[in-house]
Amino acid sequence: MAQKGKASSKTTVRRIKATDDAPKKEKAVAKKINKPTKITTKAPKKSGEKGGLIGYFKGAWEELKLVRWPTRSATWAMTAAVLIFTFFVCRSDFIT
Template identity: 85%
Template sequence: MKSRLFKLGENMAQKGKASSKITVRRIKATDDAPKKEKTVTKKTNKPTKVVAKTAKKSSERGTLIGYFKGAWAELKLVRWPTRSATWAMTAAVLIFTLAFVVLILLLDAAFNWGFNQFLK
């Protein structure tokens, strides 16, 4: 019985050695198809480090100056609305707010009248 299990374990170990290479595809959200393939062996199991493009120096990463530089870099990437788009969105918010205020006042008056009729 032991010899069978031992042979089975050896066979599995040999199969594991034969298929120790894994193909890893790195896909970004903007990519249409995978471009690079990287072969990694199971023996190395080392995590890969991903370096952000906005972090220029590792010494600035933890400092207050590094924080503000990163925030400024992110603000440069923001797509700001035009003046007319801003006014249009502001008007839409005000109109919807007024509509809901009127709706709530009408519902309040209707429930008030209904409860007064019920209690009389």
């Protein structure tokens, strides 16, 4: 809690009203969002992309590159949590 008489950083609060006076940029974005899009069943192929099994594995590899993997310590912490939870659930099964 801030003490009286001491200088504290002030935060400016700006209230936004839902009026028609929105900036042009926001109106343009709203128009793009509300614009209907075509739904296609097939994604267009990129140049040099092979279809079939090879294309599947290339796509899977690209997706795996985007995954944010947990650190070693986070992995051990999650493993410990699972083991402890499993222990308590199995133990309560035997008690009842």
